[in-house]
Amino acid sequence: MTTQKSIQKLINKYYQTCSFEEIEHLRFFILDDNASLEEKIKRYKNKQKLINSLELIFKEIVVQRNELAMENGYRDYFHFALDWYGISEKQTQSFMAESRLVIKKIVSRLPISGDISKDYWGKYSSPNLPLVIADKNSYAIPDKVYTFLESKNIANRETLSRIELKQYPNRYFYTDLDKQRKKVVVKCNLESTTSVGALSFAHEMGHALTYLKMIDKNVDPESKSSYWHEKRAILTEMEFEDSLETKVRDANRDRILYQFVLTYFEYYIYSKSDKDFANLYAKANRFCYPTKDSSNPFYVLNTFLVDRPCYSAIYSYIYTELLSRRA
Numbered sequence: 001m002t003t004q005k006s007i008q009k010l011i012n013k014y015y016q017t018c019s020f021e022e023i024e025h026l027r028f029f030i031l032d033d034n035a036s037l038e039e040k041i042k043r044y045k046n047k048q049k050l051i052n053s054l055e056l057i058f059k060e061i062v063v064q065r066n067e068l069a070m071e072n073g074y075r076d077y078f079h080f081a082l083d084w085y086g087i088s089e090k091q092t093q094s095f096m097a098e099s100r101l102v103i104k105k106i107v108s109r110l111p112i113s114g115d116i117s118k119d120y121w122g123k124y125s126s127p128n129l130p131l132v133i134a135d136k137n138s139y140a141i142p143d144k145v146y147t148f149l150e151s152k153n154i155a156n157r158e159t160l161s162r163i164e165l166k167q168y169p170n171r172y173f174y175t176d177l178d179k180q181r182k183k184v185v186v187k188c189n190l191e192s193t194t195s196v197g198a199l200s201f202a203h204e205m206g207h208a209l210t211y212l213k214m215i216d217k218n219v220d221p222e223s224k225s226s227y228w229h230e231k232r233a234i235l236t237e238m239e240f241e242d243s244l245e246t247k248v249r250d251a252n253r254d255r256i257l258y259q260f261v262l263t264y265f266e267y268y269i270y271s272k273s274d275k276d277f278a279n280l281y282a283k284a285n286r287f288c289y290p291t292k293d294s295s296n297p298f299y300v301l302n303t304f305l306v307d308r309p310c311y312s313a314i315y316s317y318i319y320t321e322l323l324s325r326r327a
């Protein structure tokens, strides 16, 4: 029998092979750095063996997760996880039917100018369009977002002062709920001045304000599904998104596309019999980006796939639902 414990053992093996910090560093080194394509290829070749070992362990994790799902009466782990997150089969069907159009709409509006390198969509790159476009504005955290929330009457000063902010220099921000102390702590990079940072912060504010409302009404936040919570957060994020210049807003949707890539990739690896994951990752990339790569092993540099399996589907489904309704 497969258990969460045996899967956890494999996850530990993954991080023993390459620590979280090391993976973050490699990801930056191979995908985000401004180095030339030749240099990045060289860096990859030097680490190819390590990346191959991670691929093998990741495959084992996927096999075991599927076994666990089937033992619980599910078709595969993708459907198992989504059910757990509060997503129905019907929502998966609408996502499959509507996402193509949403992807097309986002891609057609990306403010891509001539100075963006043709390698931008290639596998040795990760989406960061908001940082590439010329944008003189500063989006200081928390001021820029707090001013916005107050101006729209989404929250007042008093409520905002109840949210504790903690410096957290990670790429992903995080909202912690301390049920015992009835406190909400948002871990974010308070030094960030980019639109990406402000949008992520607005998203976390959506979580934090929802938690506070529920605490005040004596409702247990955990009584609601992950999907329900993420929808509240994304609605706040989208309200803030509306306040951005069109070009900045469109550039930031590049990030949304990346969530679609991850969702399609996870759908493929858990539900298809094709076990060439590098192939399937390239396929997911081709579905969302104008790229021609036929193989891409760099999914192993995204720890989200290891730690929060199929979680990006929640984001993708909500973005599809909201964006397909917009002009």
Ligand SMILES: [Zn+2]
Residues within 6 Å of the ligand: 203, 207, 230, 233
């Ligand atoms: Zn969230």
